[in-house]
Amino acid sequence: MPILSLHNINKSFSGQRVLKNISFEVFKGEFFTLLGPSGCGKTTILRLIAGFETPDSGEIILENQVINSIPAHKRNVNTVFQSYTLFPHMTVEENIGFGLKMKKFSPSQIKTKVKQALHLVKLKGYENRYPHQLSGGQQQRIALARALVNEPKVLLLDEPFSALDYALRKEMRLELKLIQENLGITFIFVTHDQEEALSLSDRVLVLENGEVKQLGTPTDIYENPSSLKVAKFVGETNIFKGKILQTSGENVLCNIEGHEIELKNTKNFQTGE
Structure with a gap:
């Protein structure tokens, strides 16, 4: 049973069609990746799921409920952005607990949940630091903790490692996969990095020019590409x-x-x- 379904989603901006009849399902506990070059529509799909944009046509279904008209703050979905978007004037504890505060959790509940989240991302003891006192990798972990502490049904990740250096990206990939497996939360991950997609994902959706080109496991995508374009995009290949x-x-x-x-x-x- 899918936790999330998109059916015949279409979206245009300024008369230009950027998504064309997009349909796919994501299952509970799955690490699902949207892979494609810049401008293929993958971030637009993420924004539609999050509620930051509305589809021109088609349905987005979360846990058997059509959510097209439900505002972003009422969907049980959280997003980790490319730019982290941490509040510079707030401590790590205040940043992570912000969503819980908006949901009227008690101070003691917030403190407990923040501690658990920091332990999860291996930053125990960083509660009183400010974002400018953290490295890029630490800021990324705080952004992840802030999203996870709300216990979303689906976590959306929009190229979260793009600002990190290669060595740190590899380290964060491993940590992210372990966190996802331990929590069992459904992750939808956006990237143009083939290595990230193939190493992290249970399934990968390959997009090009707003259309689905292939959906399958990393092994399926790499060993049996649906077209020459997909074969060339997903990695080093002998053609x-x-x-x-x-x-x-x-x-x-x-x-x-x-x-x-x-x-x-x-x-x-x-x-x-």
Whole structure:
């Protein structure tokens, strides 16, 4: 049973169609990634789920409820932004507890939950520091803790590691995956980084020009790309040009650079192609 479904979502900005009949499902406890180049529509999808934008047509369903018209603050969904958006005048404890304060939790409840969240992101003892006293990686952990402390049904992550250096990105990926597995919260992760997508995800949705190009496990996406464009985008690949000489049941005989090779006919190729 999916926790989140998008059905035939369309969205345009200034007359330009940026999402075209987007449909997919995300399951409870899944690490689901939206992967694609800049401008493909992945962040727009995230903003629609969060409630920051409204689709022109189609339905967004969270736990069997259509949420198109539900405002962002009433959806049980939290977002970790690319820019962290920590309040500079608040301590770490105040930043993490802000959402709980808005929900009228008691001071003692907030203190307990903040401590638990800091322990989760390995920043115990940082309660009284301010954002400017933290490194980029620590700020990212605080942004993550602030989102997780609200116990959302779905956590949205919009390229959260893009401002970090490569070594820290790799470290944070591992931590993020462990946190997600321990909590069992559904994560929807946006990235243009193929390595991030393939190493973190249970399933990956590949987007191009506002359209779904392929949905599958990282292994499916890498080993059986749906098109040449997907193959080139998802990673380092060996690509050879060839011609179909003969089809025989599930197999084809190909001429590849002067060599005749028998292959599985996974794309329903015909003789001469």
